[in-house]
Amino acid sequence: MSRYIREGDNPDLTEERRKASFDTEAMAELFWGARNLMRRREIANYVEQHREFDDPQPTAFMTREELIENATRKAVLTMEHAEKAIDITRDEESHYFNALTMGIDGNPFGLHLVMAIPTIMNNADEGQQDEWLPKALNREFIATYAQTEMGHGTNLKKLETTATYDPKTQEFILHSPTITSTKWWPGNLGKSSNYSVVMAQLYSQGKCYGAHPFFVQLRDLRTHKPLPGITVGDIGPKFGINTNDNGFLRFDQVRIPRRSMFMKHAKILPDGTYVPPSHSKLNYSAMVYVRAAVVSLMASHLLACSTIAVRYSCIRRQGEITPGTGEVKVLDYQTQQYRIFPQIARGVAFRLSGNYIIQLYRQTMTDIKNGDISAVPDLHAISCGLKAVTSYQGALGLEQCRMACGGHGYLQASGFPLQYTVAIGACTYEGENMVMLLQTARHLIKMAKAIRSGRPPKPNKVIDYLFKKGPTKCLIDQTYDPNYQSVLEAFEHLSRRVTLEVYDRLVQLQQQGRSYELAWNECAVDLCKATRAHVRTFLAKTFVEEVNKIADISLKSVFQDLLQLYLFYEVTECAAGLLEDGFMSGQQLTYAKKNVYDALAKIRPNAAAIVDSFDISDRELQSVLGRRDGNVYENLLKWAQMSPLNKHDVLPFHHKYLGKMMDEARQKSKL
Ligand SMILES: CCCCCCCC/C=C\CCC/C=C/C(=O)SCCNC(=O)CCNC(=O)[C@H](O)C(C)(C)COP(=O)(O)OP(=O)(O)OC[C@H]1O[C@@H](n2cnc3c(N)ncnc32)[C@H](O)[C@@H]1OP(=O)(O)O
């Protein structure tokens, strides 16, 4: 018996685990890093030993109020236990601990940790940090991030909340002048938070200086009642994350001290003089952080859902492939593999690029602290594109996993509804995906201009390839290519071509008399395609680079199978673009498809062990279908029996309606 194979497990799943060509524990160590894996295990054990973290019943059966109370109870416990359970200075440990204790549907500290504290760290000046940060870390208040308004989320220039400086009292007056200026959406704003970062249009000496962040107390620290002039509440049930009290907020001429404005970058002097920042978007750093974090978040969703889908597909038998030989595990169907395995491969690709982008974010924040803002545009460009592509592909992938589990996949017990409704939020929050694709495209268009004018910018790992001349024809089927250089060159070619083509069209439309903005809008669909091609290239290159670093042959071979699937699946996904200019031939597309099918077959015997190596516990999965032990059917029945509807054999209102109706119908038919 081992960590992965235990007595009482479903024999079909055990058989799968025994088939693996590699050591699952060694793979888990490679995936997480030996130290992180050890810490994950210690943290998971800690949580298992403290039964107070358990939910009193499956959260699917709770009302919204019960959900929020349960999350609040566990959030407080989590904070109380944190110092004993984890090294609180290590983000990985905090994220894992929080996911285990509080789940993924929201908790009262979500925005405090993810946006408010990063805003204090990166946008408060030294004096403000000294005052706010220790209290924030010490949980003396809970803050959120209120930027979006009912009328405007994307176009920050049109936010309507005003912060007007009054030099006489050295205060700002916060005001919500219209219905549409109502802050709308901020997580944890409705009921949990008593402070907020508030984005408002800054007015001083009669002039508007654009949206700036302020740190505002919303509720009384003792009574928790809204302060005078403040109206705040919950925006109501949503598509998902109903454990989160996303809120609304209005100000009626609320006065706050001058030093409530975040003053690390821009400042208002006591007399009302405005001091501009060194870069106009430095106040947006918390958004950049979440965009970067979304990449890893999508990896987690995809790996969790593919774990559920693979395990269930190993225990689910339905139909025969060879007549008379008995029903097969549904994972044996090639269509099933084609649905699920690319999601594993994408999850791994996102994890690897997610690590890169978070490191780039951290490095850029350190550079900014040291006065170097040169990396800001590059970080913004790649993080917007990655956020949009990974959240979109993540959402599609989760839906594939759900559908791969047939009817049971549609149950809340599958775990998919929770994963899906949480994950798809990322397509919208922190910048609507189309808007984010177009932000990256702005950067690409600048690169295209530099290419056309023959003046490349200084070297940059992410965009250098745009300035190179690649092969004129696709070579994916021509050479022995263990590092997949010809596939990467195909992605580079596509990215370069669509970027330059859309740039040329932009120029042409302007030459025909269109304004830049109108020309941009006419090219917008292709601009988004350019970003997708660029992001594909980035994800693929990062995957290849990381696989090349693996030393252990048996583990590397599994990663190579996933890489093969990832790369050739992407070739088939962007085939129209590669065929369009004759770069790739129809025959080469057939070759790519064959590589996809070969990879599926190679991954098949290792699939259960691969998902085991992601080390996602039952507590995190919250899925009867994805249980580690594979004992799905008996637990599905137990789960259904917990449904509140089953508290009564006969529902209390049965006789009032249906019973009465049927009685009456029977009476009538007797007459
Ligand atoms: C495992 C990890 C665990 C962590 C868990 C994390 C997940 C947490 C889960 C849930 C939390 C959800 C919380 C959600 C919060 C929110 O949604 S907050 C609200 C977010 N809102 C937005 O994102 C709004 C989107 N809009 C914008 O960002 C901008 O307005 C814009 C569309 C980018 C345009 O900006 P603006 O109009 O101000 O500027 P322009 O004039 O158009 O552009 C001027 C130039 O500036 C560049 N720019 C824009 N933004 C930035 C930036 N952030 N950094 C650097 N540069 C920026 C822009 O590209 C222009 O450049 P150019 O002129 O050179 O082309």
Ligand SMILES: Cc1cc2nc3c(=O)[nH]c(=O)nc-3n(C[C@H](O)[C@H](O)[C@H](O)COP(=O)(O)OP(=O)(O)OC[C@H]3O[C@@H](n4cnc5c(N)ncnc54)[C@H](O)[C@@H]3O)c2cc1C
């Ligand atoms: C789950 C969730 C959590 C959130 N949490 C927070 C939070 O904590 N704090 C906070 O402040 N906000 C939060 N938000 C708000 C979120 O950031 C915004 O909803 C988001 O930025 C999109 O803005 P919007 O709603 O104005 O969409 P809109 O901009 O109105 O989008 C509508 C459509 O218009 C298109 N569109 C808009 N502008 C352009 C353009 N320039 N070019 C092309 N197409 C365009 C979009 O692509 C989209 O298709 C949250 C939202 C969600 C869903």
